[in-house]
Amino acid sequence: xxxxxxxxxxxxxxxxxxxxxxxxxxxxxxxxxxxxxxxxxxxxxxxxxxxxxxxxxxxxxxxxxxxxxxxxxxxxxxxxxxxxxxxxxxxxxxxxxxxxxxxxxxxxxxxxxxxxxxxxxxxxxxxxxxxxxxxxxxxxxxxxxxxxxxxxxxxxxxxxxxxxxxxxxxxxxxxxxxxxxxxxxxxxxxxxxxxxxxxxxxxxxxxxxxxxxxxxxxxxxxxxxxxxxxxxxxxxxxxxxxxxxxxxxxxxxxxxxxxxxxxxxxxxxxxxxxxxxxxxxxxxxxxxxx
Amino acid sequence: xxxxxxxxxxxxxxxxxxxxxxxxxxxxxxxxxxxxxxxxxxxxxxxxxxxxxxxxxxxxxxxxxxxxxxxxxxxxxxxxxxxxxxxxxxxxxxxxxxxxxxxxxxxxxxxxxxxxxxxxxxxxxxxxxxxxxxxxxxxxxxxxxxxxxxxxxxxxxxxxxxxxxxxxxxxxxxxxxxxxxxxxxxxxxxxxxxxxxxxxxxxxxxxxxxxxxxxxxxxxxxxxxxxxxxxxxxxxxxxxxxxxxxxxxxxxxxxxxxxxxxxxxxxxxxxxxxxxxxxxxxxxxxxxxxxxxxxxxxxxxxxxxxxxxxxxxxxxxxxxxxxxxxxxxxxxxxxxxxxxxxxxxxxxxxxxxxxxxx
Numbered sequence: 315x316x317x318x319x320x321x322x323x324x325x326x327x328x329x330x331x332x333x334x335x336x337x338x339x340x341x342x343x344x345x346x347x348x349x350x351x352x353x354x355x356x357x358x359x360x361x362x363x364x365x366x367x368x369x370x371x372x373x374x375x376x377x378x379x380x381x382x383x384x385x386x387x388x389x390x391x392x393x394x395x396x397x398x399x400x401x402x403x404x405x406x407x408x409x410x411x412x413x414x415x416x417x418x419x420x421x422x423x424x425x426x427x428x429x430x431x432x433x434x435x436x437x438x439x440x441x442x443x444x445x446x447x448x449x450x451x452x453x454x455x456x457x458x459x460x461x462x463x464x465x466x467x468x469x470x471x472x473x474x475x476x477x478x479x480x481x482x483x484x485x486x487x488x489x490x491x492x493x494x495x496x497x498x499x500x501x502x503x504x505x506x507x508x509x510x511x512x513x514x515x516x517x518x519x520x521x522x523x524x525x526x527x528x529x530x531x532x533x534x535x536x537x538x539x540x541x542x543x544x545x546x547x548x549x550x551x552x553x554x555x556x557x558x559x560x561x562x563x564x565x566x567x568x569x570x571x572x573x574x575x576x577x578x579x580x581x582x583x584x585x586x587x588x589x590x591x592x593x594x595x596x597x598x599x600x601x602x603x604x
Numbered sequence: 605x606x607x608x609x610x611x612x613x614x615x616x617x618x619x620x621x622x623x624x625x626x627x628x629x630x631x632x633x634x635x636x637x638x639x640x641x642x643x644x645x646x647x648x649x650x651x652x653x654x655x656x657x658x659x660x661x662x663x664x665x666x667x668x669x670x671x672x673x674x675x676x677x678x679x680x681x682x683x684x685x686x687x688x689x690x691x692x693x694x695x696x697x698x699x700x701x702x703x704x705x706x707x708x709x710x711x712x713x714x715x716x717x718x719x720x721x722x723x724x725x726x727x728x729x730x731x732x733x734x735x736x737x738x739x740x741x742x743x744x745x746x747x748x749x750x751x752x753x754x755x756x757x758x759x760x761x762x763x764x765x766x767x768x769x770x771x772x773x774x775x776x777x778x779x780x781x782x783x784x785x786x787x788x789x790x791x792x793x794x795x796x797x798x799x800x801x802x803x804x805x806x807x808x809x810x811x812x813x814x815x816x817x818x819x820x821x822x823x824x825x826x827x828x829x830x831x832x833x834x835x836x837x838x839x840x841x842x843x844x845x846x847x848x849x850x851x852x853x854x855x856x857x858x859x860x861x862x863x864x865x866x867x868x869x870x871x872x873x874x875x876x877x878x879x880x881x882x883x884x885x886x887x888x889x890x891x892x893x894x895x896x897x898x899x900x901x902x903x904x905x906x907x908x909x910x911x912x913x914x915x916x917x918x919x920x921x922x923x924x925x926x927x928x929x930x931x932x933x934x935x936x937x938x939x940x941x942x943x944x945x946x947x948x949x950x951x952x953x954x955x956x957x958x959x960x961x962x
Contacts, residue, residue, distance in 0.1 A: 474689025535778030
């Protein structure tokens with residue numbers, strides 16, 4: 315650049331940027347300091363450091379973690395299992411389906427399937443959630459595998475709900491992979507399933523990172539679907555459901571509620587600190603392509 | 605290679621064995637299902653049987669149909685899940701909205717009764733109105749704040765990486781948790797400030813209009829950082845030479861902004877507008893945990909309302925799940941779906957007409 319920006323305007327911008335970040339991070343700051351206090355200290359002075367002690371933090375966390383409505387480790391474990399299983403299955407099955415759809419895009423059935431997937435992305439969850447529960451209840455009773463209040467059931471549901479966007483984004487990427495690559499392998503005698511798993515799937519790594527981030531953020535934080543499918547006080551609970559059930563039973567006990575919030579926030583923040591760039595890029599790509 | 609192909613592409617005895625075993629297991633399970641015997645093994649039989657059939661088909665020594673078989677096997681898992689979780693419930697749901705379904709059974713078809721009823725319910729009309737109001741406010745505010753932040757984050761200040769990450773951070777956390785954190789802030793922190801300033805502990809969440817503003821504050825706080833990232837990407841595509849040329853020609857920063865930057869990122873503006881639009885329509889979690897839809901309205905269409913801050917998504921949820929009026933809630937959900945579909949169609953129209961211009 316030829317023109318240097320005036321130092322005064324840079325300073326003003328920096329001051330604004332700092333002020334905005336103070337505002338944005340202020341709630342997180344409040345969660346942290348108030349998790350280190352007893353209720354009385356929170357209500358008398360929620361912003362100050364009076365009564366902040368590590369001992370109180372440990373006590374709050376202990377109370378919350380072992381609380382029968384919350385059971386942090388259990389909810390955390392279920393959240394991890396459900397999210398990871400859903401993401402792996404979405405990546406593998408989504409990749410398989412997207413590849414078949416993309417490589418047969420001249421055929422009518424492929425066009426129809428693709429169109430139905432795209433069109434389904436506008437369906438809000440509210441319109442399917444009620445019959446979904448009754449369908450899953452009936453199917454579960456019929457086949458003898460419980461679909462409600464079970465991990466396989468909810469993973470299956472995420473596979474269904476995440477499928478459309480996954481196929482859409484993967485399809486856009488697979489289109490760009492030269493078909494000659496597959497033809498050459500096919501002439502060498504490589505069967506189609508090996509073409510996919512040995513040649514195509516490894517090439518999908520960057521776009522699978524993107525869909526994993528998009529789906530992961532949504533599934534990890536999702537409340538409505540698990541609350542409907544797992545119930546508020548079922549044996550299987552995800553973190554958002556556990557937080558809701560816990561807060562519902564501890565009205566105004568802010569040291570408990572904020573400690574629970576802290577526990578729910580920390581895993582996500584750690585993941586963000588580790589994979590900040592990938593997460594931000596994944597979210598951007600998802601928005602621009604979706 | 606030739607040899608490997610032959611091996612992997614078929615093994616007749618194993619294939620037949622798998623097929624037969626799969627069909628036997630599958631049929632046994634189905635028979636048990638229909639007979640209603642409570643045998644818990646039937647689920648495992650069904651799954652194993654299906655896997656067996658697919659594996660048998662996969663190993664079938666047929667060069668002609670192998671590709672087609674692979675197509676079916678590759679498509680099946682996702683399409684099956686999609687059909688059971690989205691398509692079937694959607695069709696059933698639209699059907700149920702014309703009946704008196706109570707979540708388990710239905711006794712009669714009521715036609716458009718549910719649809720007619722919801723427009724005579726003041727609390728529902730109120731929900732629609734404030735949802736639209738929320739969407740409009742939210743769309744303008746989120747885009748404005750996000751765009752200003754994006755300008756800030758593409759200027760030459762220090763610590764840009766930190767600021768971007770910090771502004772994006774709220775977007776990582778689920779709405780339920782955020783809602784409770786802000787409930788704490790509004791009812792325990794802001795009240796301290798009003799007490800200091802006006803000598804009265806006033807909670808924004810206690811009155812409908814201020815509670816509505818509170819929801820907007822939280823949503824902008826949560827969402828602006830994400831939209832900002834998209835604007836940053838858009839702004840970075842504006843070529844440096846163009847900006848340099850403008851600077852040489854003596855354009856002021858404001859002129860550059862309105863005459864170069866904003867017109868050049870018009871597609872980004874469209875994307876962000878519709879992202880904020882649809883997400884604001886679907887907003888549920890923050891609504892549930894921050895106010896739970898409460899708030900009194902003294903007189904609306906001749907009724908006293910207690911759901912002053914209840915948006916559409918939450919209204920549907922409480923109608924069905926809390927009040928147990930399933931078919932009525934489903935009818936509301938279908939209307940919700942139609943509204944979103946119209947918005948999406950408009951979006952596609954606008955986006956594709958823009959592409960033609962380019």
